[in-house]
Amino acid sequence: MNESNQTIAPPSLRPAVFAANGEHHPDAGLNLRPSGRGNPSRLDGAVVGQTIGTVTVVDPVFSCRDVNVYYGAKHAIKGVSLDVGKKQVLAMIGPSGCGKSTFLRCLNRMNDTIAGARVTGQILLDGQDIHDPARDVVQLRARVGMVFQKPNPFPKSIYDNVAFGPRLHGLVRRRADLDELVCTSLQRAGLWNEVKDRLTQSGTGLSGGQQQRLCIARTIAVMPHVILMDEPCSALDPIATARIEDLIDELKESFAIAIVTHSMQQAARVSQRTAYFHMGSLVEVGETDRIFTNPRHRLTEDYITGRFG
């Protein structure tokens, strides 16, 4: 535990915590907060204590325990424990520099590429440690796809953009199979009808929203278990954003999705669970419905109501 985690929330309002020994707090998942009557401190204190809410899920894809990230001397992620569940969307919100993107990048070991970055703690993907030396990072990234803020299609044809991953990983043997995979991926990304007549044209010639859906098609073509999204709509207009959000809602039936977003409304719209990060710590995690109506930590409340300053 780092120093800031020594400051525990007031004893009158015990948070449901994931205990260090890996067991659930007996009250985890219950609403521990008194009704509020005659209780001036409705929420837990403004200090960052232990994470409030249940960090575990019944059927996790990712299971992260006590993850710390250091960029040189900077302690960017401080003892975060969090699960990503199957067939659901986990939204990660928080002010700039709170560590939400850094945490996301831990999940497919993208921090490996940054000089001076060090990750400690345990991250299990389907029960296997992703930091296992025997683990092939390329294979890991095939199972954990990523969609970035700015659409980044390859300067190749639309077809080749989607076919690139399956070819690289040897997922298909015959051309006909590849055609079908490209077609279904584009269909699932909701792009097929718009591009079916121009598959040979360059992917960079599409509109921003189409490019982003092309990137999503490229990601799902390699049949990942998890899709990570780092502010996938922040460069898009509202209509393209709505299309992507609708797509996320459909994709969650097949994939686990973890999305970092600056738009709290987007987190409220697309996710089932929401995690609030603050200065490298995971402050609160819970059902999205509850976080946006009845957050338990004051920092969460301040952030989502726009009182942070």
Next chain:
Amino acid sequence: MLEGHISRSFDGELAGLHIRVLEMGGLALDQVRAAARAYAEWDLHNAQLAIDREGVLITSGSRIFDDQLTLIARRNPVASDLRAIIALAKIAAELDRAGAEACKIARTVLHQSGRPGRRTSSDARHLANLATALLRLSLEALDQLDSEIADQVIDHDQDLDAEYAAGLRRLLTRALEDPANLEVTVEAAFVLKALERIGDHARNAAQQIVSLADHVAVGGQAAQQ
């Protein structure tokens, strides 16, 4: 009171909504007082005043409703802000209903149906004093967003309920002694019931204020940190 947002114009809009609900409360309180005096004194002037106030109260209520819709559409409030807006909407609805009860009382007088006897008037005056005191106290709680004052309203509503039951028993006893004035008795029973309902609306508003005050305490503390 509902402050601390980065966007200070949002603070202003919430504060404006709070003030308009308070103003509506003032209108409702005036209306209840006029109607109660009209019945106890059998005073047509005050009865007409209470009826005329109804339109003003309804206009005030619909303006508050419009403001709330605009706030929700423009600001997308969540958590304590959203609950504060909903609580203020519920309080406005309670005030609106309290005004409607006052209207019922005033109509009894305007229609000249069954002027009560001295003892019935006295009972009605007593109940009216309790009901207006509760309403006034709940507005004070709303003004200061003070949950302790609101708790007093919730507690004292039971006194009003007890007085209503006692008043109704006395009314029935008098009706049995003098069955000729049945119409007066029925009208008086409705008036007593209306006064008791006004107390209930004050209590319901107070319950909303308790939760609202708690949320505001949180927001206020947050703003200072």
